[in-house]
Amino acid sequence: MAIARPIRLLGAVAILAVLLVFYRISHSTPSLVPSSSGGDTHKLTDGMKRDPLLDPTGEPEGILWRAEDNDYAPDSTESARINATLLSLVRNEELGELVKTMRDLERTWNHKFNYPWTFLNDQPFTEEFKRKTQEATKAKCYYEQIPAEHWEAPEWIDDELVKESNKILEEQGIQYSGKSSYHKMCRWNSGMFYKHPALANTRYYWRVEPKVQFFCNVDYDVFRYMQDHNKTYGFTINLFDAPESLPSLWPETERFIAEHPEYVAENNMMEWLVDDKLRPEHNKKANGYSTCHFWSNFEIGDMDFFRSERYEAYFNYLDRAGGFFYERWGDAPVHSVALGLFEDASKVHWFRDIGYRHIPYFNCPNSPKCSGCTPGKFYEGASWLSKEDCRPNYFKYVGTH
Ligand SMILES: Nc1nc2c(ncn2[C@@H]2O[C@H](COP(=O)(O)OP(=O)(O)O)[C@@H](O)[C@H]2O)c(=O)[nH]1
Ligand SMILES: *[C@@H]1O[C@H](CO)[C@@H](O)[C@H](O)[C@H]1NC(C)=O
Ligand SMILES: *[C@@H]1O[C@H](CO)[C@@H](O)[C@H](O)[C@H]1NC(C)=O
Ligand SMILES: [Mg+2]
Secondary structure, three states: OOOOHHHHHHHHHHHHHHHHHHHHHHHHOOOEEEOOOOOOEEEOOOOOOOOHHHOEOOOOOOOOOOOOOOOOOOOOOOOOOOOEEEEEEOOHHHHHHHHHHHHHHHHHHHHHHOOOEEEEEOOOOOHHHHHHHHOOOOOOEEEEEOOHHHHOOOOOOOHHHHHHHHHHHHHOOOOOOOOHHHHHHHHHHHHOHHHOHHHOOOOEEEEOOOOOEEOEOOOOOHHHHHHHOOOOEEEOOEEOOOHHHOOOHHHHHHHHHHHOHHHOOOOOOHHHHHOOOOOHHHHHHOOOOOOOEEOOOOEEEEHHHHOOHHHHHHHHHHHHHOOOOOOOOOHHHHHHHHHHHHOOHHHEEEOOOOOEEEOOEEEOOEOOOEOOOOOOOOEOOOHHHHHHEOHHHHHHHOOOO
16 A cells, blocks of 8 residues: 655654654763773763863963973072972871872972972971981972961860860761861961961972872973962862861851952852852751862962962951861861952962872873873772762863863
């Protein structure tokens, strides 16, 4: 039986339509895109359809200062080095781990540029510490003790209240909440490190912690890069924080900016700080703060920002509020909220080309300059760790610069 031509056409269109629907479904359901070769999956939102670290990564654009073309000899008085230091707060007991980290950074970067190292400690450094760290570099090493008035809790902090509130934090499973040295360390890293007299003549710092790893050869002077491109702060990893550690940080911050609206930058990163879509519960428990922050165990920064009137006023306000001790505010969220509010977003830089690890997270670019890490792999360990990645929000609201 012959079928009329219009009917045949209709049938063909119907089949095509059905196929199209199937195609759409099969290509839109998986919002899970592999982000590492280890079979781990990673939920990516519209801010990050694909981890940018999977794409080939080169050096940043613009003029870069190289060791071949300039004088970076360790003892040169006319060297091309700028006003900067590698900076490490560290305990004598961490010597072994620190030396491993130093070797990583010396091999990948500093043996070419010979920037000095500055080691800081609330205790005196041992002779063994000084000897073994100096053996790991041709560059100058400085060993400085932290003045007690920078390290100890301020006099308005109530010890009984600290004990009570830390007990509650411990019950909520907040890591290190019962350790008073950890609270002091976070406060010192928030508002004191750049006040150390030994750093009075230093502007840029690269923070280095024992136990971290570096994977990629970096062949330009990163401090010059910061200066030449007018950057205030560089990061590698961007995370969510435990909201229980900082329930009053955002409310205090809101009170501060109500008093000082003039400190808020026009081109700020507010949306990244207040997002409530990716992790609504975090925002709720942190009373309006997404908890997103630059992970501060890595930072390359301009201390002039921290020494500015606006940052100083902010830190003093927070210090009075007491949350470094009654809660467990980290220096990472404090730095990040300050940068996000008081600095122009264009002045923060993602060092995507610096391969980095602090357990359990990585920044591992796809580049022939790197070895020892898997490009695009963000974490190692339990799969829930993938949720802690705040880069999708950062890329969405701020960008990938
Ligand atoms: N000198 C000194 N350094 C500390 C103290 N507490 C922490 N640090 C340093 O601060 C940094 C962060 O501490 P860490 O134990 O790695 O904390 P985590 O990375 O948050 O788990 C590391 O560089 C430590 O060496 C302390 O009481 N004294
Ligand atoms: C280095 O930077 C600091 C802080 O900005 C400044 O006070 C100092 O004068 C600078 N030193 C040199 C030698 O440029
Ligand atoms: C650097 O930043 C300052 C302050 O925002 C601005 O005034 C200046 O023009 C910038 N310079 C360059 C070279 O971008
Ligand atoms: Mg650490």
